[in-house]
Amino acid sequence: LNKPNILILGGGYGGIMSAVRLQKELGSDEANVTLVNKHNYHYQTTWLHENAAGTLHHDKTRIMIDDIIDMNKINFVQDTVVEIKKDEKRVILENQELTYDYLVIALGADPETFGIQGLKEHAFSIRSINSVRQIREHIDYCFARYNNDGKRDELLTIIVGGAGFTGIEFVGELADRVPELCREYDIPREKVRIVNIEAAPTVLPGFDEELVEYAINNLERRGIEFLVNTPIKECSEEGVLLATGEEIKASTVVWTGGVRGNHLIENAGFETMRGRVKVEKDLRMPGFDYIFVAGDCALIIDEEANRPYPPTAQIAIQQAYTIGRNLKALINGKNELETFKPEIKGTVASLGKGEAIGKVGNKKLFGATASAMKKVIDNRYLYLLGGIPMVVKKGKLKLF
Numbered sequence: 001l002n003k004p005n006i007l008i009l010g011g012g013y014g015g016i017m018s019a020v021r022l023q024k025e026l027g028s029d030e031a032n033v034t035l036v037n038k039h040n041y042h043y044q045t046t047w048l049h050e051n052a053a054g055t056l057h058h059d060k061t062r063i064m065i066d067d068i069i070d071m072n073k074i075n076f077v078q079d080t081v082v083e084i085k086k087d088e089k090r091v092i093l094e095n096q097e098l099t100y101d102y103l104v105i106a107l108g109a110d111p112e113t114f115g116i117q118g119l120k121e122h123a124f125s126i127r128s129i130n131s132v133r134q135i136r137e138h139i140d141y142c143f144a145r146y147n148n149d150g151k152r153d154e155l156l157t158i159i160v161g162g163a164g165f166t167g168i169e170f171v172g173e174l175a176d177r178v179p180e181l182c183r184e185y186d187i188p189r190e191k192v193r194i195v196n197i198e199a200a201p202t203v204l205p206g207f208d209e210e211l212v213e214y215a216i217n218n219l220e221r222r223g224i225e226f227l228v229n230t231p232i233k234e235c236s237e238e239g240v241l242l243a244t245g246e247e248i249k250a251s252t253v254v255w256t257g258g259v260r261g262n263h264l265i266e267n268a269g270f271e272t273m274r275g276r277v278k279v280e281k282d283l284r285m286p287g288f289d290y291i292f293v294a295g296d297c298a299l300i301i302d303e304e305a306n307r308p309y310p311p312t313a314q315i316a317i318q319q320a321y322t323i324g325r326n327l328k329a330l331i332n333g334k335n336e337l338e339t340f341k342p343e344i345k346g347t348v349a350s351l352g353k354g355e356a357i358g359k360v361g362n363k364k365l366f367g368a369t370a371s372a373m374k375k376v377i378d379n380r381y382l383y384l385l386g387g388i389p390m391v392v393k394k395g396k397l398k399l400f
Ligand code: FAD
Pocket: 009, 010, 011, 012, 013, 014, 015, 036, 037, 038, 039, 042, 043, 045, 046, 047, 048, 049, 079, 080, 081, 082, 106, 107, 108, 109, 126, 127, 128, 166, 169, 262, 264, 294, 295, 296, 297, 311, 312, 313, 314, 315, 316, 348, 349
């Protein structure tokens, strides 16, 4: 009997957890499972702001794929997806082509630049190990240049565009890192500007007001400047131009102004909203009952609030469990598939070492308690991925 081929694209939260779940759910005689990922490691996108600021080494954030999955059960292909041929059940990679009976698309997000001139060319973004290594090195280099290159203020100005959770978490890390850099490169701290610019009337628009106030006070005290109600209009080699007409000269601009689904989905001709597929309740692609979509590539609606759920790792991980069970059901000839229901446990955002804000259920968390909770959440994910050994190897074990 021919075994069906299941192909998973992307080894982030949605993809690697789908592989882990299929490894558990399926017997080796039930299907061939192949995972394709750009790199031979999985990385925790949720820690990348720490690597970008230089407060955590990127080796802590990445985990070798063969440490997670059993290569005897899952066929791993390290390659880059170039094109999804949806009507031919074929995927073109840089170095080969693969066919499938069932496909899981979990290729993550691309930065959303809203067509703002110069952003793609001149701003950095926090999206992969390689992108954040470059940010860290670039900031270091700017500081190293300062005393040798005319003491130009712009070398010490860091603009962070967008004060959603990514922007806020990143400036929190910068607030910790910059004093270290100043000591390292003989620079007075007051010479450095870190400016977080937000288009909406407040930072973290839509989040709990008391927690937002705590975050602003905490970050301002640690030297972060906020500009709200101030959309960035253009970006250039020199810095940014604001909608107000003001220019800020800066050698470093990091764009954290939002995300959209991976461009490969739009390129394949699937219907999308900001690059994301509005999936069916069972996480299948409308009109393609052999394709599942997970994580930042999938759009699901919060029916109570009547708007899309924000794309999060929390949801991507939960989707992988449903996809694992639904694929097993399909392979076993069942047509009744499970409906995906996200169980939102809360949101916790770090503000740097030992500082965070969060809402878990109806409970608000601040400071050290929130920070410990964030580490518990991160360790729990590692436990789901590879049990206690993975928590010991990669976890954040010092909670306070
Ligand atoms: P990802 O985890 O980004 O994985 C995509 C994978 O696909 C990557 O491994 C990538 O290498 C691979 N890939 C991409 N293109 C190709 C290609 N062409 N070929 C082959 N492979 C490819 N969410 C939370 O719930 N809690 C948090 O605390 C949180 N913090 C965050 C902090 C930061 C700094 C950021 C940026 C995001 C954070 N998020 C958080 C959001 C969360 O990280 C995403 O929602 C989550 O990563 C989505 O999972 P995913 O599997 O869709 O994509």
